[in-house]
Amino acid sequence: LSSVPGDKDNQKRVLNRLVSKKEEELCKHVNSYEKGISFKFWLNKCNFEYLTDKNSECDEDKYYENKRGKYIKCVLEEYTRLPYIEREKIYFTPFITEIENAIQDENGKRLLKVITEKKAVYSVYPYAILNDPLSTANYLVGYSQRYDNPDDELRPCSFRISALKSRLTIQQQQIKQAKLPVVVLIEGWGAAGKGSLISDIILNIDPRSFNVFSINPPTEEESRHPFLWRYFQKIPEAGQFVFFDSGWYGETVQNRMDDALSGKEYRRRIQSINNFERQLSDNGYLVVKFFLHIPKKIQDERFEKLLSSKNTEWRVSKADKRENKHYEEYASAWDELMDKTDTAAAPWHIIDGSERAKWLEVYRVLTKAIDAALAGERPACAPAEEKFPLLSMPLLCDVFLQQEVEEDDYRSRLKEAQSRLGDLHNRIYRQKIPVILVYEGWDAAGKGGNIKRVAAALDPRGYEVVPIASPDKHELSRHYLWRFWNHIPKTGHIAIFDRSWYGRVMVERIEGLCGDAWKRAYREMNEFEKELSDWGAVILKFWLHIDKDTQLERFSDRQNTPEKRWKITDEDWRNREKWDRYEVAVNEMLQKTSTAYAPWHIIESTDKKYARLKVLGIVIDALEAALKEKE
Secondary structure, rough: OOOOOOHHHHHHHHHHHHOOOOOOHHHHHHHHHHHHHHHHHHHHHHHHHHHHHOOOOHHHHHHHOOOHHEEEEHHHHHOOOOOOOOOOOOOOOOOOOHHHHEEEEHHHHHHHHHHHOOOOOOOOOOOHHHHOOOOOHHHHHHHHHHHHHOOOOOHHHHHHHHHHHHHHHHHHHHHHHHHHOOEEEEEOOOOOHHHHHHHHHHHOOOOHEEEEEOOOOOOOHHOOOOOOHHOOOOOOOOOOOOEEEOOOHHHHHHHHHOOEEEEEHHHHHHHHHHHHHHHHHHHEEEEEEEEEEHHHHHHHHHHHHHHOOOOOOHHHOHHHHHHOOOOOHHHHHHHEEEHHHOOOOOEEEEEEEEOOHHHHHHHHHHHHHHHHHHHHOHHHHHOOOOOOEEEEOOOOHHHOOOOOHHHHHHHHHHHHHHHHHHHHHHHHHHOOOOEEEEEEEOOOOOOHHHHHHHOOOOOOEEEEEEOOOOOOOOHHHHOOOOOHEEEOOOHHHHHEEEEEEHHHOOHHHHHOOOOOHHHHHHHHHHHHHHHHHHHHEEEEEEEEEEEEEEEEEHHHHHOOOOOHHHHHOOOHHHHHHOHHHHHHHHHHHHHOEEEOOOOOEEEOOOOOHHHHHHHHHHHHHHHHHHHHHHO
16 A cells, blocks of 8 residues: 555545455555556546545546546557566556646656656656655656667667657657758668658658659650659758658669660669769758668568569569569679768668668668757768869959941841751751750849740740749759759750759859858759759750840839839849859859859850850750750
């Protein structure tokens, strides 16, 4: 009776209840007490009466309807589910008035939090809590840490996994608060358990905090875009998880085994993957990669089991059967690919998929990686040395702007150029050549009118003009190139960007919107454009250049003409005050990002008619060269 809380009257009541029991029922409770569960449950029901009404019986259901009663019932039900480990007895019961009153005290809050959250068996006497709640709380914390420690190999694997799952549940809230985006890629053999593993992980995460993508062979639409297009589209927002059931590696291995990649294309693919993962890491993403490995014998057994039922045979695809038949060749391909893509930004973790108990390593790696990322520990991700074929570019101040064309000459040349461009559009569609045109330039330099003359020559079903403004909240919460990847045209189509990703090294740099991230953006944008060029895209970039006097004249005209006034904003006037700083940034941009595969063209736009004809001529020459090479 020493474990019964309350005064002597309550202890006497419990004793009377025990004595009144029939002998066999009393023995049953005593035997249950040795198991530490049933007797505790019965004893708490005695305490329940003490808490409610010492002198009369009480309706238990009604008692549990109030707030305090619901809390007690919740804890009671939790404790009746706790496992009994070895021969530890449970003496502790939280259902006493003193503990409930202590909820208002910080020590009491801490104690009750430990009681309700920890899934371990505690050996604690009630009088310890009554006399010293703080020491008891500390004891429970220490005990539970020893019990739940996932790194303690003496503990059962199931309990270590359970502890790591609890940690992951807590981490998801920390990830949301820290705005940390997490990409988890699960690759592996067919029937290794990739889908089951992802299902097990996401059960510990709020469904609003993650997406799962099961990657199949690319559709016809996806095949008409760059390799990384469908993967970049799926990267998570800040504070969210994305789980890939297979991904860019599975597709690459399959392409290699199908002889769909030449040696040169395979090396490019590896470079693309490493660049992709490094860019994500550099921009704040956590990338965690797992490969679930099983021996061929186990794969044979699992395939046989799946194929034995009509309800599961669909899960074994033709590709799975081929993989099983050529297991050794696939193993060699995976070994080579993982060796070349095991980087500091995204290291590989090979997991034994032969039994679910081995998933402990997955949870260990994932939770530790999240803890490190939350603590600000980032791997040093030095990019592989890559020399871009840069072209020499003049400084803006050295460009001669007094280029003009007569009105009659302009009209005849414009008509001819647009006719040629329209014909070329049909030919590039047939040859499936994608085209990307990028327009940047000073405010009021004539970008809109220039784009209009180019678009007028094109079939509207085969091009898109993409106006770029300030990013919205969904765009801001992802990698800055994400919104541009979404508008990459499919083969045979043209995308015209009215402003572009180069805002990173101009307005975002000048206005301090991205810290020092603009410094690495030159490389990232060169890599981005190299990816598009290797895919087969024609990339042309135009800087429409005018002087300050011309800009002021056009600003004043817009300000004083009602039908043009919508074109001028207060921000345009503010940017004009920063002309010199922008000129420095533009010159550096031109010097560092004008490449042989994506050249910059400075367009003298003091005379808009001259500028339009020059752009049309450059586009026509580039498309004719691409068609000649293709045909």
